[in-house]
Amino acid sequence: MVRIKGANSDYKYSAGKVEKVEPQPEKVYLKLFICPYDQPSSVEPNEGNCCNGIDRTCPNQGKKQGHALIQLHQEDGIQLVTDNNNQIVINQQGNIELIPSPGGQAEVNGALMVKQQDELLLEISNQTISLQLGGAKISLTPAGKIEISTPKQQGEVKINGNLTIQGNLTVTGKIIGDFDLSKANVSLSEASLTAITDEVSKKLGQS
Incomplete structure (x- = not known):
């Protein structure tokens, strides 16, 4: 045999x-x-x-x-x-x-891309790690940047729990809702301070 x-x-x-x-x-x-x-x-x-x-x-x-x-x-x-x-x-x-067998693992040496028809859903390479669906996207880069994007900047990013930021926070749009800055060291631009002052004045004038 x-x-x-x-x-x-x-x-x-x-x-x-x-x-x-x-x-x-x-x-x-x-x-x-x-x-x-x-x-x-x-x-x-x-x-x-x-x-x-x-x-x-x-x-x-x-x-x-x-x-x-x-x-x-x-x-x-x-x-x-x-x-x-x-x-x-x-x-x-x-x-x-x-x-894989029990205790084993699946390894990919090289880039990995997952597509649905022509849409790229997941990409893992030495240049980026990105996950996207329906226009929403989360990206990580070798420079240490994490980017969260929503479709046409109109989508919503929701955090169900606490968010702790140990660093700087830059806001280029509107902040809506209640938030506590009592323990934060807030540095606002002159334009932001003027906008806040004007908004407070309007509210006081309406009361």
């Missing part, structure tokens, strides 16, 4: 020879895999215990590590499987899944 193996839904080893499975299986599949321990596949002479290309089911009595499997399946799609059930799955429902 050989260590590079295959199996499929339509043929199996039985009674000293490879026979066609009857009746024909409803679900068709093809497996190509390696077994470092040369255990029989379902189309090779065997005594009922077959290797399917996965370490945990290999009938070898000693080591079981080192398998790698490619499976094409009518319903499950395409699967790439290695030791400890590390998987990449391209299924028939239009999904691509990365399934």
